[in-house]
Amino acid sequence: MRYLKAPLGVSPTTMLKYAIAAALLAVLLLLTIKTAETCNEAVCGSVVSKCLLTKSCNCDLKNCTCCKECFNCLSYLYSECCSCVDMCPKPNHTGTDLSRKSHVEDFEEVVPQLFAVLTELPDPHKRWETKTFPVDMEFNHYDPKKEIKLTMLSVEQEVDPNKLTMITVNCTVAFWAQCMSWTKCKSSCLSMGASSYRWFHDGCCECIGQYCLKFGINESRCSQCPGGEESKQLIDEEEDDYDYGEHDYDDQDDD
Structure with a gap:
């Protein structure tokens, strides 16, 4: 087995620490990007894990065979966490005012x-x-x-x-x-x-x-x-x- 040699003046222990830190930073960056685009893992992690474990959200919006079960499982966090289980319809960013109130x-x-x-x-x-x-x-x-x-x-x-x-x-x-x-x-x-x-x-x-x-x-x-x-x-x-x-x-x- 071949080992990477540390540069002069840098110990193998220090290199290992840098490698671990870089790996953790990369994982954190990926999670941040994923969270911004899809799912808030900090808020939804626990309830989503429960719903996936009980298979309450194993469906899609096209046939909607378990929509109500999934909605009840996610409970008050549904609107924040539906993206975690691919149950959020796509938004429309155009709007029109109809009345003053x-x-x-x-x-x-x-x-x-x-x-x-x-x-x-x-x-x-x-x-x-x-x-x-x-x-x-x-x-x-x-x-x-x-x-x-x-x-x-x-x-x-x-x-x-x-x-x-x-x-x-x-x-x-x-x-x-x-x-x-x-x-x-x-x-x-x-x-x-x-x-x-x-x-x-x-x-x-x-x-x-x-x-x-x-x-x-x-x-x-x-x-x-x-x-x-x-x-x-x-x-x-x-x-x-x-x-x-x-x-x-x-x-x-x-x-």
């Missing part, structure tokens, strides 16, 4: 199956509360590309009955209980597979499903936010009177 944005990559699974039943950890309501839409088929367009109808619009097909779909939104920052709201809704999100300026976060128009409900309903609890109580008392947008022209008809 909230910020809204569509996601480029959506996972409606994941969102449907997570909002089908009440969250066991009470992290969010779901609301589902029917929406009437116009269903148009465009040839030759067979594109599908869904739009809200008003009574003022003149439509051809022969070309019009009305369908009723369920819009589902999820209001997070706790107040959160804009970036936290965006990442939380993205991790749930939502189609879009609405972040209210009081800190309330609303994740919006694929069949919702005009970014869901334009009212803060988060139960533990300053403006959310009051709105929630008001709506519970007057649920039948709440307007989801389908009666915008009722007053004009009465005139």
Whole structure:
């Protein structure tokens, strides 16, 4: 076996120390790059190890056979740690303001199956509360590309009955209980597979499903936010009177 000779004036022990230090530095650099691009190992290491050990996250976003199990396993760290198990949809960095009291944005990559699974039943950890309501839409088929367009109808619009097909779909939104920052709201809704999100300026976060128009409900309903609890109580008392947008022209008809 051949051994490397130390340069003159440098002992083999010193060389070994330098080699170990260089190796550790290289490993640390690789981990830092990996963490910045994908997974926060310092925060997620323990919970991810548990979920991998129990095989709770052995699936992908395409078939989503264990999405809910993985979401529950990662628990409140899901939005921070979903990248560690390849369960984070890709973000979209473009956004558009819709109103003065909230910020809204569509996601480029959506996972409606994941969102449907997570909002089908009440969250066991009470992290969010779901609301589902029917929406009437116009269903148009465009040839030759067979594109599908869904739009809200008003009574003022003149439509051809022969070309019009009305369908009723369920819009589902999820209001997070706790107040959160804009970036936290965006990442939380993205991790749930939502189609879009609405972040209210009081800190309330609303994740919006694929069949919702005009970014869901334009009212803060988060139960533990300053403006959310009051709105929630008001709506519970007057649920039948709440307007989801389908009666915008009722007053004009009465005139």
